[in-house]
Amino acid sequence: MADSNSLFSLYEELVQDHSSQFDPQIASLQELVITRMQEIRDAEQSLVETQAIELKRITDALATDARCLLPMPGLRAFVQELKQTKSNNWYTRKSEFSIAEDPTTWLLAMLKLPIGLSNYQTHEDLNGYDDERNFIGYSYTLSLKLGSIEHSINEIPLKRIYNVNECSETSIKGQIEDYIYGDVKYLLRDMEYPESQKQQLAAEISTLVGYSLKIFALKPRRAIFNYSSIEED
Secondary structure, rough: OHHHHHHHHHHHHHHHHHHHHHHHHHHHHHHHHHEEEEEEHHHHHHHHHHHHHHHHHHHHHHHHHHHHOOOOHHHHHHHHHHHHHHOOOOOOOOHHHEEEEEHOHHHHOOOOEEEEEEEEEEEEEEEEOOOOOOEEEEEEEHHHHOEEEEEEEEEEEEEEEEOOOEEEEEEHHHHHHHHHHHHHHHHHHOOOOOHHHHHHHHHHHEEEEEEEHHHHHHOOOOOOOOOOOOOOO
């Protein structure tokens, strides 16, 4: 029977030799990466701060009158995508939710009705329950102002996580049709417009609100460095 000391001695020498050769190199590389990333962070900070200033200017414009988004090609593409997406809501399948693909031709663009959007906030609920199961829920709230009338759109669901393998998300069309549209229509109820125009405005405004969520979600871009060791057999 082989002696246990001699059996492992060569392997242990090889491990020690490998450690002494390469551990210092890896430690030195890690230190270089940390130092270099800090240099990059310092160099990009000015540009990141400038991005934040510009985003603040954009959100301030939305708070004043979100109709400034009407000429944007992104909104037009958003409308086209919505119109191609099948609705799950039988009520809003009616023609009252039909809107033109070119937002600059909307009724909203013709009227003196400023649309203010502000106070966008996301929320996390760690103790959600839907009468069947617990979940972690994500939602958002938003302040909407139509002319002089202001209203808070509360707790529009974004996502529910039930476990590591199951989650559900509310599509942007679902958010518009099932939540935003009803709130907008309620705000328009006492305004002096014909009923047909109120329905058209509700569809256009709720679509504009839905698109604005893409704007509110923007964050200053930062440099990201990811590295994973490649393992070999």
